[in-house]
Amino acid sequence: MLGDEEWTTIDATLIHWFYLTISRDLFHAVVTDGDDALAVWTKLNGLFTDNQLQRGVFLQQEFFGSHQLDSSIDDYYMRLKKLADELRDLGKTISDDLLLTALTAGLNEEFGNAASNLTLIPEPTFPKVVAYLSLEERRMKMAKTRATHIALTVGTSSGGPPPPSSQALAAPRFSPPAASYGQYPPPAGYF
Template sequence: MSFKGSSMTRSSNPFAGPEPSAAAIRDLNIEVRVPIRLDSSSMSYYTWKTYFNLIFCRYYLTEHIDGSVDSEYMRGDPEWSAIEATIIRWFYQTVSKDILHTVVAQDDDACDVWAKINVLFTSNKLQRLVFLQQEFFGCHQDNSTIDEYCMRIKMLADELRGISAKVYDDLMLITLAAGLNEDFINAASNLTLLPQPTFQRVIVYLKLEER
């Protein structure tokens, strides 16, 4: 196997891991392992990318999407090509129609498709940062349950972290408390009394209050 800019082969790379079977990769149910659909209007990019990174690590597929292997050289290898086709199909199955039509191209390899999808969410960092911060700091519970409200804050925080914004637990807790509806006024004032409050501990406390 040829690596870009290197004479190293896969067999001499101690970090490469076992070569995955094309049949085993093909038979994975991607919709179970990535149980969300990525679209440009939802807060799902960070989670979608995290699910895929776990799959790439678990099945030693990282070299298919990190640009370390010359895919042109590898196209003569049937196993490699079969795995490439499967990964590309995974991407197409887990994105919205709008994203699919934006990135689809006949001769792309898995690395190309992965890069195209990621750049849709990272190329306009400043604009996305402004949008996400507005959503995050303007988040209110309204008629949502505690679970729904906290999940919304967590997803927004994850999306912000995905574009290198620093969102600490303290900021999440302040935002959460500020957006609680009037039924939780007393609970919000008691949050400061919790010993070593974390976002997860506060969720547990608020769910008990909700009951």
Template structure:
């Protein structure tokens, strides 16, 4: 009884190296689909016996490395790739680099999202900042729901608007957008109250100019 060959090119269904060299890699979006389409998964999942691989296998491995070089930043490629690395090693290094950076970015943005108070910012500036951080987190796969966005907003409001935010609990089905609209009105009213208070104080001290026609 013959022993099955560990050489992946013993199967005639494997691709031709020349065919792969002609692939326009920049026209493809997902490497995993490309590996499946051309039966290349054993180049990156470690299932092939590299000692038994022939010249065609090594040529295709080099082509995959060239694909990776053409689709990532040259600086990133030079940072992680070493001479003698096979396609599986290069694939693992690049994936690991992006995964680690992604996790670090998520942690940093979470800290910024939950730890950014309004302070002296206007309401619009504060809301835009929170929304921008939440959008970036969602792009990285960390979902920020409307309820969490709303609770973070109210928790970080300054003292003036913080008092007004208690009224949000009276709102039916509150959303981030509806809460912002309400708080904008409150902010406008507060500015009006401050302006009138300043004018009243100036009038009382005699520093205000009398209206036209006054005596």
């Protein structure tokens, strides 16, 4: 079968597919001249499965240490979901309850009230909680926008400084400097 032209074409096609689907640096690090598709697949598979323990440790640390910080709810839950999926690929089971725990533990302070309201959701699931938090995030953004708008409106309509009076716009009265009187003060009643 080594000399079979059809098999050589299929082998070259598979190697080309590996080349197009993984990073070029990784491909060049793994592949050597004369490798067939099986050898390339074996090397790539070994590269990703030989370090499962270390990957699992790092992914668990990242998963349980995730915090929302300044990211949106959508970005935060997608990061958690991606990490959970990667852990599942390594054989680590991430339950829906564990996802919910990690999600609520990492929420920023703005979601303090929303996090306490999660206990009111009957039979909470990860998708239900994410939907609730997304709506809460929209509500908080609208409240901030409204508060900013009201502050600007109040500041420009009635809360701003009074307009300058016509007397303030008139030319200032002249008063001679103190040094023009010499060393002696002006006599009483001079002004």
